Amino acid sequence: MTTLTTSSASREELRAHYNDPGTCPTDSLVPIPLADEPAFVSWQQDIPRAYLQASPEELERRISVAREALGTKLLILGHHYQRDEVIQYADLTGDSFKLAQHAANQTEAEYVLFCGVHFMAESADILTPPNVRVMLPNLAAGCSMADMADPDDVYEAWDVIEEMLGDGTTVVPITYMNSTATLKAFVGEHGGMVCTSSNAEKSFRWAFERGEKILFFPDQHLGRNTAHALGIPLEEMVLWNYRLPSGGVTQEQLERAKVILWMGWCSTHQRFSVDQIEKARKEHPGINVIVHPECRADVVQAADQNGSTEKIIRAVTDAPPGTAWAVGTEIHLVNRLAQNNPDKTVFCLDPVVCPCSTMYRIHPAYLAWVLEGLLAGHVINEIRVDDETRKWSLVALERMLALP
Numbered sequence: 011m012t013t014l015t016t017s018s019a020s021r022e023e024l025r026a027h028y029n030d031p032g033t034c035p036t037d038s039l040v041p042i043p044l045a046d047e048p049a050f051v052s053w054q055q056d057i058p059r060a061y062l063q064a065s066p067e068e069l070e071r072r073i074s075v076a077r078e079a080l081g082t083k084l085l086i087l088g089h090h091y092q093r094d095e096v097i098q099y100a101d102l103t104g105d106s107f108k109l110a111q112h113a114a115n116q117t118e119a120e121y122v123l124f125c126g127v128h129f130m131a132e133s134a135d136i137l138t139p140p141n142v143r144v145m146l147p148n149l150a151a152g153c154s155m156a157d158m159a160d161p162d163d164v165y166e167a168w169d170v171i172e173e174m175l176g177d178g179t180t181v182v183p184i185t186y187m188n189s190t191a192t193l194k195a196f197v198g199e200h201g202g203m204v205c206t207s208s209n210a211e212k213s214f215r216w217a218f219e220r221g222e223k224i225l226f227f228p229d230q231h232l233g234r235n236t237a238h239a240l241g242i243p244l245e246e247m248v249l250w251n252y253r254l255p256s257g258g259v260t261q262e263q264l265e266r267a268k269v270i271l272w273m274g275w276c277s278t279h280q281r282f283s284v285d286q287i288e289k290a291r292k293e294h295p296g297i298n299v300i301v302h303p304e305c306r307a308d309v310v311q312a313a314d315q316n317g318s319t320e321k322i323i324r325a326v327t328d329a330p331p332g333t334a335w336a337v338g339t340e341i342h343l344v345n346r347l348a349q350n351n352p353d354k355t356v357f358c359l360d361p362v363v364c365p366c367s368t369m370y371r372i373h374p375a376y377l378a379w380v381l382e383g384l385l386a387g388h389v390i391n392e393i394r395v396d397d398e399t400r401k402w403s404l405v406a407l408e409r410m411l412a413l414p
Contacts, residue, residue, distance in 0.1 A: 041066040041095045044375040057148075061375040066095060069374040073099060076381035084384070085119035087112055087134065089126035090319045091340040091369040096125050099377060105319040106130055106187040107206035107410075113137040114411060121384060124393070125372050127151045131393040132191040136403045144393045147376035152368050153188050158274035159228035161192045163252040167272075168200070170256055171225065174264050180221035181270070184213055185406070186229050188276075193227070195399045198406030205410055207303050207318035210236040212413045218268075225250075227272030231279070235303040235310045237269045249273055279304035282338040284312045286359040290336040294355070300325055301338030301359070309338065319343055326351055340369070 043063050064072075077084065077099065087109050088100025097103060102112045106126075113122065113134040122144045124131040131146040138144060171181060183202035185193050194204050201220065205213035214236055217224045226233035230249060237247055248267040250257035257270075264270070282305050290297055300315040300322055310316045315325060319339060326335050326347050334355035337344045341358055348356040383390040395403065 041093075041374075044373045047373065057376060057379050061379050064375060064378070066374065069378050070095075072378045073374060073381060076378070076385055079385055080121070080381065082118055083120040084123065084381075085116055085121070086123045086125060089130065089369065090323070090343045090346075092125050092372060093342055093370065094346065095374050096372050096377065097342075097346075100125060105206065105208065106133075107208040107318065108320055109134070110137060110187070110206070110407065111411065114407075116142070121145065121389070123147065123377070123380060125377070127153045127156075127368055128393070129153055129156050129188055129190060132395055133187065133194070133403075133407060135393050135395050136191060136194075136400050136407060143389050145380055145389065145391050146393050147380050147391065148371045148373070149391050150368075151371040154368060155186075155228055155274050155276045156188045156190060159185075159189055159193060159272055160252075161190065161196065164193060164196065164227060164272075167250055167252060167257060168196075168225070171250075171264065171270065174256065174261055175223075179223060181223045181225050182217035182221040183225045183227075184217055185227055186210075186232060189228055191395045191399050191403045194406045195402035198402035198404070198409075202406065203409035204406045207232055208320060209410065209413050210303070211239055213410065214240055214269075216409075216413065223268055223270060225270045225272075228274030229276060229304055230271040230273055231275055231306055231310075232303050233269060233271045234307050235305075235316065238307065238311075242268050247271055276304040278340055279338070280306065281360045281362070282306075282309050283359075284308050286338075286361075287312045287336070290359060294334050294336070297334040297336050297355075298325075298329070299336045299338070299359070305338055313338065323347065326354065326356060329354060342369075 043065060044061065086099050086101050088097045088103045089109060090103060090105055104112060109126065109130060110133050114137040116138060119142060122134055122138060122142055124134050124144060124146055128146060128151060131144055135144040183197040183200050184205055185197045187204055187206045197203060203213055203216065210232055214224060234247060246266060246268045248259050248263045249271050250259060251273045279302050282301060287299050287309065290299060299313040301309055301313045303310060303316045322337060322339060329335065331353035336357060336359050337347065338359045344356065344358040380390045
């Protein structure tokens with residue numbers, strides 16, 4: 011794996027390289043000024059120049075001053091995949107499900123700074139009171155998986171599926187949290203719900219109590235692994251390729267399927283392989299292998315356990331001293347687990363340093379910019395969901411949060 015630098019490539023080459031969601035944004039996790047990060051050329055460019063060359067020490071000082079001045083008016087939420095120099099400022103941390111709960115339960119803050127990606131900030135805006143203003147430090151922090159489910163493609167697929175199946179079959183739509191607010195509203199309005207990797211099995215059971223089939227998007231792997239865990243065979247799952255007429259699915263396949271899987275995936279979790287698991291077992295006899303369910307089915311089945319980031323954290327943290335763990339998820343979380351569990355051996359299955367390429371776009375420079383903007387009376391990078399989308403998205407999210 012090579013990482014391009016500004017000295018070895020043009021700005022155009024860098025932009026193309028780092029806009030590929032499968033590309034590693036860095037080959038090092040050492041804090042550096044924003045302008046020195048090779049991937050910055052492909053990110054949002056409207057941050058004031060004064061922040062570009064600020065050292066990690068200067069940014070830490072400025073962020074700390076701003077946070078203290080804002081006091082309880084500000085709540086910072088941080089996703090587990092954030093880099094350490096960002097997560098240190100979070101008042102509350104978690105995976106997408108836990109952060110959704112935090113957003114829904116907060117009552118005091120006037121401002122929420124969401125250190126995650128765009129769809130998470132949208133969900134926070136939906137779940138917080140209308141007077142709370144939610145901000146995303148860098149608007150370029152999106153999600154390649156969420157981008158694979160374009161609303162127009164989903165609407166068209168829904169119409170085609172209904173036409174192919176006729177009026178006698180009920181299909182319940184479920185969208186993974188990693189999707190736009192528009193799609194959350196779509197499933198809310200069509201009798202479905204949102205799920206996360208923490209509650210995917212519960213959401214599937216909920217849906218099967220209400221219909222014969224599930225349309226699950228955008229992550230085919232979480233959908234396939236969840237269906238498999240519930241005993242649904244592969245021949246009763248079908249992959250809907252939104253680029254092909256009728257999803258590339260025959261009438262017979264669609265009628266037989268219990269779960270219709272959207273053709274989407276997480277580029278970070280596609281890096282993990284069965285070969286990596288076999289290598290870990292060979293080099294560390296008796297090792298425990300745990301992976302995220304966004305990994306491919308063969309990887310999940312070769313592992314000892316799979317689960318959400320919260321489950322992974324609990325499994326490693328609660329394990330007896332002296333145990334060894336090979337973990338298949340984002341590198342910042344794995345490194346943090348290793349640091350927090352010095353009595354155990356914890357390492358990432360993937361030997362290449364490759365953080366989530368879009369989460370990595372949250373840099374302390376953006377935090378300093380947004381927080382100092384608040385002190386000056388300006389709300390920067392506010393995320394606001396329109397009222398109609400908010401209404402139906404909230405229905406879908408509240409169905410999720412109400413799961414036992």
